[in-house]
Amino acid sequence: MKLFFGILIIVCMVGAVVSIVRGVIAMLHQDRTRLNSEGVSESSLQQNRMMWRRIQFQGAAVILVVILLMLARSQTG
Helix, strand or coil, X not given: CHHHHHHHHHHHHHHHHHHHHHHHHXXXXXXXXXXXXXXXXXXXXXXXXXXXXXXXXXXXXXXXXXXXXXXXXXXXX
């Protein structure tokens, strides 16, 4: 069970890193994109999506770590 949660935590960490990298790449391409009909560039929307994904991955990792710690504590006591 600990291995399962460990693997899930690593997957969430990798997802957060990938989201950060994709957000930075979108930020680097910001000057080259045009504004859409709402006055927002596609790269800005991409940056926003990647930020929310990063937050979701980090939140999931924190929840998994808490569950893992609770399981470890219950098995020792």
